[in-house]
Amino acid sequence: MSSPELDIQNLKVSFSTPRGKLTAVNGISFHLNRGETLALVGESGCGKTVSALSILRLLPEPPAEILSGKILFSGQNLLSLNAKALQDLRGRSISMIFQDPMTSLNPVLTIGEQMAETLLRHTAMNRQEALQKSADLFGRVELPSPEEKLKHYPHQLSGGMRQRVMIAMALACTPRVLIADEPTTALDVLIQAQILELLDNLKKDTGMSILIITHDLGVVAEIAQRVLVMYAGEIVESGPARALLNNPLHPYTKGLIASVPKLGTIKKTGARLEEISGNVPSLDQRPSGCAFHPRCAWAIEKCKTQKPELRQADAQRQWSCHLEPGSI
Amino acid sequence: MTTEKNIPLLEVRNLKKYFLPEKKFLEEQAPPVRAVDGISFTLKAGETLGLVGESGCGKSTAARTLLRLIEPTSGQVSFCGTNLFDLKETEMRSLRRKMQIIFQDPYSSVNPARRIGHILQEPFEIHGHQDKKENAEKATQLLEQVGLTPDHFNRYPHELSGGQLQRVGIARAIALNPKLVVADEPVSALDVSIQAQIINLLLDLKENLDISYLFISHDMGVIEYFCDRVAVMYLGKIVELANSEQIYNSPQHPYTTALLNAIPNLESGRIKQKTSIKGDIPNPATPLKGCAFHNRCPIKEKQCEEEIPPLKEIGPGHLVACFLK
Ligand SMILES: Nc1ncnc2c1ncn2[C@@H]1O[C@H](COP(=O)(O)OP(=O)(O)OP(=O)(O)O)[C@@H](O)[C@H]1O
Ligand SMILES: Nc1ncnc2c1ncn2[C@@H]1O[C@H](COP(=O)(O)OP(=O)(O)OP(=O)(O)O)[C@@H](O)[C@H]1O
Ligand SMILES: [Mg+2]
Numbered sequence: 001m002s003s004p005e006l007d008i009q010n011l012k013v014s015f016s017t018p019r020g021k022l023t024a025v026n027g028i029s030f031h032l033n034r035g036e037t038l039a040l041v042g043e044s045g046c047g048k049t050v051s052a053l054s055i056l057r058l059l060p061e062p063p064a065e066i067l068s069g070k071i072l073f074s075g076q077n078l079l080s081l082n083a084k085a086l087q088d089l090r091g092r093s094i095s096m097i098f099q100d101p102m103t104s105l106n107p108v109l110t111i112g113e114q115m116a117e118t119l120l121r122h123t124a125m126n127r128q129e130a131l132q133k134s135a136d137l138f139g140r141v142e143l144p145s146p147e148e149k150l151k152h153y154p155h156q157l158s159g160g161m162r163q164r165v166m167i168a169m170a171l172a173c174t175p176r177v178l179i180a181d182e183p184t185t186a187l188d189v190l191i192q193a194q195i196l197e198l199l200d201n202l203k204k205d206t207g208m209s210i211l212i213i214t215h216d217l218g219v220v221a222e223i224a225q226r227v228l229v230m231y232a233g234e235i236v237e238s239g240p241a242r243a244l245l246n247n248p249l250h251p252y253t254k255g256l257i258a259s260v261p262k263l264g265t266i267k268k269t270g271a272r273l274e275e276i277s278g279n280v281p282s283l284d285q286r287p288s289g290c291a292f293h294p295r296c297a298w299a300i301e302k303c304k305t306q307k308p309e310l311r312q313a314d315a316q317r318q319w320s321c322h323l324e325p326g327s328i
Numbered sequence: 329m330t331t332e333k334n335i336p337l338l339e340v341r342n343l344k345k346y347f348l349p350e351k352k353f354l355e356e357q358a359p360p361v362r363a364v365d366g367i368s369f370t371l372k373a374g375e376t377l378g379l380v381g382e383s384g385c386g387k388s389t390a391a392r393t394l395l396r397l398i399e400p401t402s403g404q405v406s407f408c409g410t411n412l413f414d415l416k417e418t419e420m421r422s423l424r425r426k427m428q429i430i431f432q433d434p435y436s437s438v439n440p441a442r443r444i445g446h447i448l449q450e451p452f453e454i455h456g457h458q459d460k461k462e463n464a465e466k467a468t469q470l471l472e473q474v475g476l477t478p479d480h481f482n483r484y485p486h487e488l489s490g491g492q493l494q495r496v497g498i499a500r501a502i503a504l505n506p507k508l509v510v511a512d513e514p515v516s517a518l519d520v521s522i523q524a525q526i527i528n529l530l531l532d533l534k535e536n537l538d539i540s541y542l543f544i545s546h547d548m549g550v551i552e553y554f555c556d557r558v559a560v561m562y563l564g565k566i567v568e569l570a571n572s573e574q575i576y577n578s579p580q581h582p583y584t585t586a587l588l589n590a591i592p593n594l595e596s597g598r599i600k601q602k603t604s605i606k607g608d609i610p611n612p613a614t615p616l617k618g619c620a621f622h623n624r625c626p627i628k629e630k631q632c633e634e635e636i637p638p639l640k641e642i643g644p645g646h647l648v649a650c651f652l653k
């Protein structure tokens with residue numbers, strides 16, 4: 001097998017806060033294969049965005065601090081690159097679509113100018129060529145009347161259009177890796193379906209790899225080949241999307257899947273949804289042992305004190321739980 | 329108040345709410361935003377009606393107008409037979425206890441400087457119950473009713489998680505035994521693992537307290553689970569209204585079909601059918617001529633570009649606004 005595009009090893013990130021140094025990402029390891037779409041899912045605050053931002057060193061340091069780990073891209077450890085080398089890499093080899101499209105566009109520049117700027121920075125194009133290429137890219141992401149759109153300001157576009165502009169910008173230099181942080185969360189299902197289809201087509205055309213962050217398991221089923229499930233700063237389960245969604249091993253994954261109302265399930269009167277009890281733990285109140293144990297219906301004594309290690313279920317699946325598969 | 333069997337709990341007739349943008353000096357008055365553009369429906373006692381549609385289609389505006397939290401442009405709303413828009417503010421206030429609302433964002437809907445206990449005593453104080461001890465007791469009972477504990481009484485909103493705070497919002501809404509609760513995206517801001525808890529709580533309260541809901545969401549899965557009937561809104565208008573089974577098993581409006589097809593399906597892992605819908609929602613201030621959906625509609629014909637299709641009954645209780653049905 002060829003070596004992965006991205007290989008993250010034992011990444012640990014903390015924040016200095018008035019309540020002390022808090023660990024947001026607690027030693028996660030994963031890889032992204034060439035041409036693959038990998039989904040990162042988990043509850044709000046579990047560390048998805050922090051993990052993604054660490055890859056490109058986009059976290060404010062301080063308060064953030066990368067305590068340990070390696071991020072290997074083409075055999076290079078990104079954590080040991082200098083600022084200039086990182087700058088060259090960002091937007092060219094690895095691009096990111098940010099969680100909030102409103103704040104990541106400059107409100108006083110036309111979107112054409114912003115697009116062209118990205119191209120001028122990373123390529124040898126002149127201004128005219130950059131604008132032409134921008135219009136091409138807008139067409140590619142199916143923005144209606146792309147030439148005209150160059151002259152628009154961000155506020156003149158709908159949320160769905162702004163998100164497509166962000167995608168066009170991220171794709172400007174045909175990156176090898178695209179990191180998309182909740183790219184469709186702010187959008188309606190119709191626009192969401194268009195964007196997912198677009199990402200999938202672009203991936204097929206260019207052979208890029210996608211790391212998509214989402215909390216929507218439907219989106220995962222739709223677009224990802226593999227899934228990582230995070231809980232409280234750690235990866236608790238990973239595996240091929242189909243297998244993981246059909247047969248979750250970790251109680252948290254199982255709970256998440258069960259608590260989504262599924263279309264077409266006839267509601268019986270008085271029927272309740274399956275729910276995960278309890279609340280998401282905050283950073284300074286991470287439980288001992290398995291972080292999920294206070295909410296876990298199957299927790300045993302051991303779970304309160306002993307942290308489960310990630311174990312291998314088969315060649316492609318890992319999970320961290322003291323219980324045997326089949327017993328939950 | 330007794331609800332007679334044959335009077336609907338809520339009857340909305342041709343309700344409109346237009347927002348007029350502020351006129352700037354020396355500039356022409358911009359056209360109004362037709363946020364809610366003539367909607368009609370009824371809600372029977374004990375029933376749950378879902379209101380679904382894309383962002384900006386007017387769901388929240390409809391909710392706030394029909395509760396008269398904002399004044400309507402035109403139309404009628406009667407609640408247990410009383411026309412709300414005829415009432416004076418004082419009369420409206422006493423009726424309000426019977427009609428409550430739960431908001432999407434639990435943090436912005438409570439006063440951050442007040443303790444949870446106080447937030448829950450407010451409804452009683454506003455409606456003339458001044459016995460502090462009794463109010464505090466009732467507030468404690470409410471906490472338990474929504475699955476919180478008495479030790480939440482003295483906490484501040486920022487000390488609670490989103491899900492816990494949404495429970496407080498629900499407790500406040502049910503404090504005065506309402507007949508109608510409008511739930512405006514009550515779970516959208518919550519973590520997936522918490523959403524099911526809140527939906528179950530709302531279902532339990534419906535069983536125990538005889539509440540009718542107008543349930544607003546953009547999530548077709550949640551709506552199907554929760555609602556007896558569903559109204560689908562598009563750009564300020566209802567385009568389809570039917571019971572859940574009809575909507576989900578035989579949707580008639582092409583927009584409803586598109587919505588259902590676009591939902592990523594956990595089980596099959598494929599959109600049922602590649603979406604044929606392109607383009608964006610038109611601006612509600614400059615509506616299209618004809619059917620508002622025609623620019624995105626896969627089956628439109630000439631007539632759709634010229635005339636507005638009326639909402640008509642095509643089967644028992646199944647209303648659709650489409651020329652081609
Ligand atoms: N600049 C910061 N200072 C302190 N804590 C931070 C900072 N940025 C993030 N955190 C904390 O790190 C944790 C992980 O945050 P992160 O944004 O990665 O969550 P997430 O999984 O992306 O959640 P969401 O689904 O809500 O986007 C959270 O508890 C968050 O409060
Ligand atoms: N106070 C206001 N002034 C002007 N326009 C408004 C006002 N409130 C809402 N609108 C507009 O009315 C339309 C309907 O908005 P509304 O908030 O009712 O939509 P919604 O269906 O609840 O959307 P969402 O799903 O995003 O909550 C939108 O175009 C919105 O911009
Ligand atoms: Mg995030």
Ligand SMILES: [Mg+2]
Nearest residue numbers: 387388389513
């Ligand atoms: Mg709304």
